[in-house]
Amino acid sequence: MSEEPVGIVSYGAYVPRYRIAPAEIGAVWGADGEAMGKGLGVFRKSVPAPDEDTITISTEALRQALARGRISPQSIGALYVGSESHPYAVKPTATVVAQAVGATPYLTAADFEFACKAGTAAIQTCMGLVKSRMITYGVAIGSDTSQGAPGDALEYSASAGGAAFIIGRERLLAEINATESFTTDTPDFWRREGQRYPSHGGRFTGEPAFFRHVGECGRRMMERMEMTPKDYRHVVFHQPNGKFPQRIGKTLGFTDEQMRYGLVTPYLGNTYSGAALLGLANVLDHADPGDRVLVVGYGSGAGSDAFDLTVSDRIHQFDRQGPRIQEFLDGGTPLNYALYAKFRGKIHLGGS
Amino acid sequence: MTIARFWRETPQRYNLGGSRCSSCGSAFFPPRAVCPTCPEHRRSLGKMEPLQLSGEGEVYSFTVVHDPAEGFEMQVPYVLALVKTPEGPILTGQVVDVLPAEVHVGLRVQATFRKLREEGKSGVIHYGYKFAVAREEGREPVAPEGESVPEPRREGPRPART
Numbered sequence: 226m227s228e229e230p231v232g233i234v235s236y237g238a239y240v241p242r243y244r245i246a247p248a249e250i251g252a253v254w255g256a257d258g259e260a261m262g263k264g265l266g267v268f269r270k271s272v273p274a275p276d277e278d279t280i281t282i283s284t285e286a287l288r289q290a291l292a293r294g295r296i297s298p299q300s301i302g303a304l305y306v307g308s309e310s311h312p313y314a315v316k317p318t319a320t321v322v323a324q325a326v327g328a329t330p331y332l333t334a335a336d337f338e339f340a341c342k343a344g345t346a347a348i349q350t351c352m353g354l355v356k357s358r359m360i361t362y363g364v365a366i367g368s369d370t371s372q373g374a375p376g377d378a379l380e381y382s383a384s385a386g387g388a389a390f391i392i393g394r395e396r397l398l399a400e401i402n403a404t405e406s407f408t409t410d411t412p413d414f415w416r417r418e419g420q421r422y423p424s425h426g427g428r429f430t431g432e433p434a435f436f437r438h439v440g441e442c443g444r445r446m447m448e449r450m451e452m453t454p455k456d457y458r459h460v461v462f463h464q465p466n467g468k469f470p471q472r473i474g475k476t477l478g479f480t481d482e483q484m485r486y487g488l489v490t491p492y493l494g495n496t497y498s499g500a501a502l503l504g505l506a507n508v509l510d511h512a513d514p515g516d517r518v519l520v521v522g523y524g525s526g527a528g529s530d531a532f533d534l535t536v537s538d539r540i541h542q543f544d545r546q547g548p549r550i551q552e553f554l555d556g557g558t559p560l561n562y563a564l565y566a567k568f569r570g571k572i573h574l575g576g577s
Numbered sequence: 578m579t580i581a582r583f584w585r586e587t588p589q590r591y592n593l594g595g596s597r598c599s600s601c602g603s604a605f606f607p608p609r610a611v612c613p614t615c616p617e618h619r620r621s622l623g624k625m626e627p628l629q630l631s632g633e634g635e636v637y638s639f640t641v642v643h644d645p646a647e648g649f650e651m652q653v654p655y656v657l658a659l660v661k662t663p664e665g666p667i668l669t670g671q672v673v674d675v676l677p678a679e680v681h682v683g684l685r686v687q688a689t690f691r692k693l694r695e696e697g698k699s700g701v702i703h704y705g706y707k708f709a710v711a712r713e714e715g716r717e718p719v720a721p722e723g724e725s726v727p728e729p730r731r732e733g734p735r736p737a738r739t
């Protein structure tokens with residue numbers, strides 16, 4: 226390819242410190258939480274503190290990315306935050322994040338929303354702006370503090386976390402060789418305006434939704450690049466639970482070893498817009514020069530974005546200051562359900 | 578606090594922007610327009626330079642709050658600390674993600690971006706700095722109680738390159 230390269234210049238991540246185990250959740254609802262967790266492939270999930278939200282998580286992730294890449298915030302030309310838990314219905318997350326990292330005022334900023342794939346959509350947008358030389362650096366963040374209704378299956382997995390990627394043309398840690406998307410109107414998961422918790426189509430979230438979109442998008446990406454599964458060192462899928470990505474991985478022909486670093490949901494829960502991006506961050510934490518990486522995100526509603534990446538020689542010089550993903554996977558401070566309910570605002574004060 | 582006042586203070590609250598007197602070198606947070614330590618205050622006028630604090634620091638003194646300010650009910654008991662920064666200024670801030678018993682004078686902390694308060698359910702959300710225990714303190718992660726599942730996969734042998 227003779228085109229000018231575009232790729233990842235730096236990355237950062239943030240996951241709140243608190244954790245809760247499925248058994249603890251199940252005990253409250255008279256369910257076998259442990260079995261529920263095993264069925265979902267989720268051993269624990271992260272819980273944001275009462276003073277954390279998508280804005281604070283995005284800011285922490287981006288501050289780490291800027292420090293690691295030694296990038297001046299003033300050189301950011303575009304900043305997009307993908308999330309389905311923006312704190313405001315009207316007023317951008319992106320402006321607060323931009324101000325908090327010192328990137329204002331000479332940049333464009335916006336919030337993206339596409340269920341769990343808003344972060345990968347933001348990466349694609351940044352690629353276009355960088356390639357067309359409209360900007361030097363673009364920031365794409367995927368971050369969420371999603372909730373499941375108390376007692377719903379989603380409550381066992383919905384967690385909080387995010388990752389920030391700085392997209393540019395030079396000093397690349399990994400070149401993005403190409404991107405591919407697959408989009409249809411599929412009502413598998415939604416939340417109407419003003420509703421506190423999302424609704425989902427139960428089993429419908431599987432076959433016609435996640436598996437079809439991720440499968441089609443992943444296959445198309447490989448076909449276009451004339452690659453086969455064994456040509457990739459690492460693969461990352463969207464991971465609403467621990468099981469879906471493993472199943473689609475096997476269907477497409479990938480081994481557990483290739484999925485090893487890209488699968489973080491068993492230890493963090495489903496971070497929604499953060500999920501595939503935290504998986505990619507963990508892969509980059511462990512990658513070597515020359516590694517080929519396939520990423521296939523998914524967002525309900527529905528669509529998939531795929532990326533084919535080649536890790537560059539710079540990866541070994543990259544200064545990974547601050548916590549690596551493994552630190553987040555290792556755990557944090559455990560919560561019981563009562564504290565969890567309090568932290569997540571499930572306890573209502575004064576009739577409000 | 579009014580929206581306008583909070584908005585004016587955004588640079589310091591979001592980014593820990595202080596000031597330094599270029600005559601005597603004293604550092605201030607929040608930023609000052611005039612240096613109070615220079616013998617002739619007026620001479621420092623226009624000589625104050627912006628100073629970016631690193632966000633590092635250590636607990637200089639602290640108190641545990643059991644009777645919360647409005648909006649902090651969900652966080653009781655919480656720790657409010659005076660944090661001495663390497664740049665000089667002492668900052669007041671909450672120390673988060675920590676049990677009060679874990680906090681001591683000299684504890685190394687790092688600024689973190691958090692929600693400070695919300696103006697009710699429909700009002701503005703205010704953000705700014707708080708402090709978290711610094712990574713150098715080496716706090717061990719605590720595996721959730723009752724976790725009866727395999728430990729997270731550790732570093733192991735890597736697959737041969739194909």
Ligand SMILES: [Zn+2]
Binds near residue numbers: 598602
């Ligand atoms: Zn002075």
